[in-house]
Amino acid sequence: MSRQERIRNFSIIAHIDHGKSTLADRLLEFTGMLSERKMVDQVLDKMELERERGITIKAQAVRLTYKANDGNEYYLNLIDTPGHVDFTYEVSRSLAACEGAILVIDAAQGIEAQTLSNVYLALEHDLEIVPVINKIDLPSAMPERVKKEIEDVIGIDASEAILVSAKEKVGIQEVLESIVNKIPEPKGSPDKPLRALIFDSHYDPYKGVIAYVRIVDGSIKKDMNIRMMSNNKVFEVNEVGIFNPEMLEIQELKAGEVGYLAAGIKDVKNIRIGDTITEAENSATEPLPGYKKINPMVFCGIYPADGGDYESVKEALEKLQLNDASLIFEPETSAALGFGFRCGFLGLLHMEIIQERLEREFNLNLVTTAPSVIYEIEKNSGEIVRIDNPTNFPDISEIKAIKEPFVLATIMLPNEFVGAVMELCQEKRGIFKSMNYINENRVIISYELPLNEIIYDFFDLLKSRTKGYASFDYEFLEYKKSDLVKLDILINNETVDALSFIVHKDRAYYLGRRIAEKLKESIPRHMFEVPIQAAVGGKIIARETIKALRKNVLAKCYGGDVTRKRKLLEKQKEGKKRMRQVGNVEIPQEAFMSVLKID
Amino acid sequence: MEDKGFGLYIHIPFCKKKCNYCDFISYINMEYFIPQYIETLKKEMDFYKDYCSKRKIRTIYIGGGTPTILQPEQLEHIIESALKTFRVYNELEISIEANPDSITKEKLHKLKNAGVNRLSIGLQAYQTHLLKNMGRIHSPGQFERAFLAAREEGFDNINVDLIFGLPGQTGEQWEETLKKVTALRPEHVSAYSLKIEEGTLLYDQYKSGIIKLPEEEKERGMYYFLIDFLTSRGYNHYEISNFAFPGKECRHNILYWKNKEYIGIGAASHSHFCKKRYHNEEDLEKYIEVFSLKNRPPIKDKESISKGLEISETIIMNLRLTAGLDKIEFFNRFGVDIKDLYRKEIELLENSRLIEETQTHIKLTKLGLDFANEVFVNFIP
Numbered sequence: 009m010s011r012q013e014r015i016r017n018f019s020i021i022a023h024i025d026h027g028k029s030t031l032a033d034r035l036l037e038f039t040g041m042l043s044e045r046k047m048v049d050q051v052l053d054k055m056e057l058e059r060e061r062g063i064t065i066k067a068q069a070v071r072l073t074y075k076a077n078d079g080n081e082y083y084l085n086l087i088d089t090p091g092h093v094d095f096t097y098e099v100s101r102s103l104a105a106c107e108g109a110i111l112v113i114d115a116a117q118g119i120e121a122q123t124l125s126n127v128y129l130a131l132e133h134d135l136e137i138v139p140v141i142n143k144i145d146l147p148s149a150m151p152e153r154v155k156k157e158i159e160d161v162i163g164i165d166a167s168e169a170i171l172v173s174a175k176e177k178v179g180i181q182e183v184l185e186s187i188v189n190k191i192p193e194p195k196g197s198p199d200k201p202l203r204a205l206i207f208d209s210h211y212d213p214y215k216g217v218i219a220y221v222r223i224v225d226g227s228i229k230k231d232m233n234i235r236m237m238s239n240n241k242v243f244e245v246n247e248v249g250i251f252n253p254e255m256l257e258i259q260e261l262k263a264g265e266v267g268y269l270a271a272g273i274k275d276v277k278n279i280r281i282g283d284t285i286t287e288a289e290n291s292a293t294e295p296l297p298g299y300k301k302i303n304p305m306v307f308c309g310i311y312p313a314d315g316g317d318y319e320s321v322k323e324a325l326e327k328l329q330l331n332d333a334s335l336i337f338e339p340e341t342s343a344a345l346g347f348g349f350r351c352g353f354l355g356l357l358h359m360e361i362i363q364e365r366l367e368r369e370f371n372l373n374l375v376t377t378a379p380s381v382i383y384e385i386e387k388n389s390g391e392i393v394r395i396d397n398p399t400n401f402p403d404i405s406e407i408k409a410i411k412e413p414f415v416l417a418t419i420m421l422p423n424e425f426v427g428a429v430m431e432l433c434q435e436k437r438g439i440f441k442s443m444n445y446i447n448e449n450r451v452i453i454s455y456e457l458p459l460n461e462i463i464y465d466f467f468d469l470l471k472s473r474t475k476g477y478a479s480f481d482y483e484f485l486e487y488k489k490s491d492l493v494k495l496d497i498l499i500n501n502e503t504v505d506a507l508s509f510i511v512h513k514d515r516a517y518y519l520g521r522r523i524a525e526k527l528k529e530s531i532p533r534h535m536f537e538v539p540i541q542a543a544v545g546g547k548i549i550a551r552e553t554i555k556a557l558r559k560n561v562l563a564k565c566y567g568g569d570v571t572r573k574r575k576l577l578e579k580q581k582e583g584k585k586r587m588r589q590v591g592n593v594e595i596p597q598e599a600f601m602s603v604l605k606i607d
Numbered sequence: 608m609e610d611k612g613f614g615l616y617i618h619i620p621f622c623k624k625k626c627n628y629c630d631f632i633s634y635i636n637m638e639y640f641i642p643q644y645i646e647t648l649k650k651e652m653d654f655y656k657d658y659c660s661k662r663k664i665r666t667i668y669i670g671g672g673t674p675t676i677l678q679p680e681q682l683e684h685i686i687e688s689a690l691k692t693f694r695v696y697n698e699l700e701i702s703i704e705a706n707p708d709s710i711t712k713e714k715l716h717k718l719k720n721a722g723v724n725r726l727s728i729g730l731q732a733y734q735t736h737l738l739k740n741m742g743r744i745h746s747p748g749q750f751e752r753a754f755l756a757a758r759e760e761g762f763d764n765i766n767v768d769l770i771f772g773l774p775g776q777t778g779e780q781w782e783e784t785l786k787k788v789t790a791l792r793p794e795h796v797s798a799y800s801l802k803i804e805e806g807t808l809l810y811d812q813y814k815s816g817i818i819k820l821p822e823e824e825k826e827r828g829m830y831y832f833l834i835d836f837l838t839s840r841g842y843n844h845y846e847i848s849n850f851a852f853p854g855k856e857c858r859h860n861i862l863y864w865k866n867k868e869y870i871g872i873g874a875a876s877h878s879h880f881c882k883k884r885y886h887n888e889e890d891l892e893k894y895i896e897v898f899s900l901k902n903r904p905p906i907k908d909k910e911s912i913s914k915g916l917e918i919s920e921t922i923i924m925n926l927r928l929t930a931g932l933d934k935i936e937f938f939n940r941f942g943v944d945i946k947d948l949y950r951k952e953i954e955l956l957e958n959s960r961l962i963e964e965t966q967t968h969i970k971l972t973k974l975g976l977d978f979a980n981e982v983f984v985n986f987i988p
Contacts, residue, residue: 535978535981560977561979563847567631574920
């Protein structure tokens with residue numbers, strides 16, 4: 009048996025919380041990659057944030073060595089994928105490097121919205137799917153029913169679905185055997201010119217960019233000159249290796265294998281995920297298909313809380329972009345917030361993750377503006393403009409029509425909550441499309457929804473109205489005409505650009521009032537009265553007033569305790585630093601954030 | 608050159624009962640420790656003796672707590688020890704805080720003989736129900752008797768402490784308090800706007816909504832009334848919360864406001880000398896115990912004061928005085944013109960009408976008195 013015949017490249021796909029990471033850990037443990045004692049739970053979820061949230065954001069790769077029942081030793085490359093709807097792009101990247109996928113489904117929960125979306129992605133990539141029913145140790149496990157769901161809803165044969173309890177270590181070897189027996193060996197020829205797919209990367213301060221690659225044809229080793237097929241940049245390889253799960257240098261990566269390479273690439277712009285690497289001299293003629301580029305759908309402004317941090321924010325965004333090609337950003341300025349960036353994200357979770365990573369990993373203090381989608385505006389002049397920032401909205405008199413993106417939302421839920429969820433979708437301007445029963449208790453409903461309505465709080469509301477039992481996924485549908493208006497907020501009679509929203513006409517009054525109320529709570533009193541107004545097209549639709557502060561004086565003397573007095577003032581000054589000046593009103597960062605979640 | 612005289616503060620952290628608004632360090636039912644505590648105070652004075660041998664004391668201030676909770680002999684003993692240990696100026700000011708319920712003729716007599724020449728009596732309000740709500744244990748009548756007894760004993764420099772903006776306090780009640788107090792013609796009045804401090808009973812009551820404060824508008828009304836009322840009766844409004852007949856300003860407190868040097872003796876006391884600030888151990892037993900073990904004051908916090916910080920503190924503290932910051936004095940002390948350091952800030956504050964500048968001084972305006980913190984914060988480094 010050739011080496012290539014003993015390679016299997018696979019991913020694990022699952023709905024969130026169905027046990028993907030635990031199963032991955034067990035596979036590592038079973039194949040002796042890690043002794044049980046050394047194991048931190050969920051080894052593959054490297055980021056602190058991932059462990060905390062229990063989700064996988066970044067793809068990770070690891071090579072397992074497994075001696076199968078047929079007596080041969082196999083190399084199994086596991087490429088972990090994110091489970092969330094926002095990270096479809098990353099899933100797609102990982103899947104392109106594989107020949108098969110293990111589909112994990114919770115034995116108690118059954119198929120969920122993201123189970124479906126992930127399966128469809130895997131099928132698009134022509135992958136062999138190995139169904140695994142996990143958590144069979146749960147008292148509420150119903151594996152037979154889940155098998156039926158797999159066949160009815162997904163339409164693949166589930167008779168050989170493996171019953172697993174990753175937690176109790178049941179069925180792990182069966183999974184490994186299935187990988188060997190069901191997933192095809194990698195195709196591709198070791199004798200053809202090199203073609204390697206870059207499916208991920210990270211930055212190492214010493215080695216430069218580390219590219220995660222799947223070798224399709226040919227092979228790659230140290231000292232070789234390689235060429236990026238997208239930009240023709242040439243680099244000399246100084247290290248190739250595998251993930252063991254830590255990086256381990258080896259001599260050579262051959263066709264079918266998964267590993268990494270370092271080539272002293274210091275400038276992150278020189279490497280693009282999805283690009284094909286070939287040999288500088290003996291080049292391949294055709295690059296690999298790469299990925300379907302997914303465009304960001306949600307935008308927001310990200311500003312440093314301290315204006316002096318602008319450069320640090322820029323550098324941090326560049327670093328994150330290195331292994332998150334779906335993140336885009338460009339500089340923008342706001343009268344209220346100063347210099348910052350307009351950033352584009354795949355979805356709301358993606359946006360939250362990026363914000364959190366910027367704050368945690370780069371220690372930045374940020375102010376973010378309300379998320380927006382891209383609106384298509386037809387002007388009276390016939391010109392069509394695309395706007396991703398409410399601030400840039402044309403004057404109402406110039407607008408002929410406004411179109412907004414609609415998505416097709418798929419929601420799976422127990423049927424007792426159907427009423428509540430339909431009500432929610434209705435409130436969010438949804439258009440009912442269909443309802444199908446998965447079995448006697450569970451339902452799939454689909455709605456057309458304006459993306460604008462789900463980027464704020466739809467997930468939270470859905471969760472609370474279904475006690476967490478609903479799952480949700482969406483895909484872009486089309487742009488449709490809507491009756492939208494721009495809602496402006498005036499503080500002390502000045503429009504605050506960072507607080508403008510695009511909303512449906514019927515919601516403007518309610519939102520205007522709630523935003524004004526929220527701002528009243530979060531803006532401190534000033535030495536003068538501060539009016540807060542919400543306006544649509546110059547017409548005031550809501551008003552709150554922050555009463556004037558009458559005193560801010562420390563009357564007491566505290567004896568000789570001057571330090572205490574000074575500390576009080578230092579605290580006050582620290583608070584002021586985090587304020588944004590609009591006219592002569594100081595607005596705390598929290599105020600900008602407080603309007604993001606309006607119920 | 609800087610005046611090398613300094614102040615001495617002695618803390619007596621004992622009370623019969625804790626007042627609801629008070630967050631100063633003071634202990635109840637710990638009178639057992641008083642004798643040991645006094646011994647430790649003496650040791651601490653001894654500790655500073657050498658350091659201070661070339662310098663003289665200008666003021667002594669015995670505060671608390673309730674200093675008058677001590678026996679007459681004990682008070683006498685403390686003052687005598689201080690006078691024996693340190694060299695003093697001829698015009699030494701010796702102040703002591705006193706509560707109406709613990710003032711006796713005998714104590715007044717002994718204090719007077721020991722050299723105390725300024726008495727500060729805590730009245731706070733003239734209404735029995737307000738006193739009760741604050742957790743004060745004296746009556747207005749007790750205050751009056753104490754005040755008259757002090758006069759009889761020959762005290763010609765008496766301060767009365769008041770608080771306004773109390774929960775449930777009306778403008779009329781405040782006016783009544785001021786009328787009754789000024790009828791006695793005390794030389795000095797300290798009137799503080801109530802501040803609710805975390806960790807006090809009042810704070811808990813306020814947070815749980817049991818008590819409500821007067822509206823800010825009303826509270827400021829009381830403050831303006833206070834200023835008008837006292838200044839029209841011959842009192843000089845010389846600090847945000849302090850009033851005195853001319854020449855009767857509290858010299859010890861002025862030392863704080865001019866950011867001068869002082870040594871604090873006793874648990875939880877604060878000192879400022881040689882470009883450093885010290886804060887003594889607050890726990891009574893620890894203070895006594897550690898002192899006897901190490902024979903030096905147990906320090907809780909110590910902070911070096913850089914020149915920049917000293918400048919900031921000097922400005923902030925001086926601006927509390929209604930006369931304001933003396934620009935020449937500032938220049939002489941730091942060798943730099945305040946306007947070269949804070950030109951932008953001063954202009955901004957003048958434009959906001961929070962401070963004003965005269966030939967010699969920079970001072971808070973009337974508006975600035977209400978927003979002193981907004982002014983001070985500009986001088987924080």
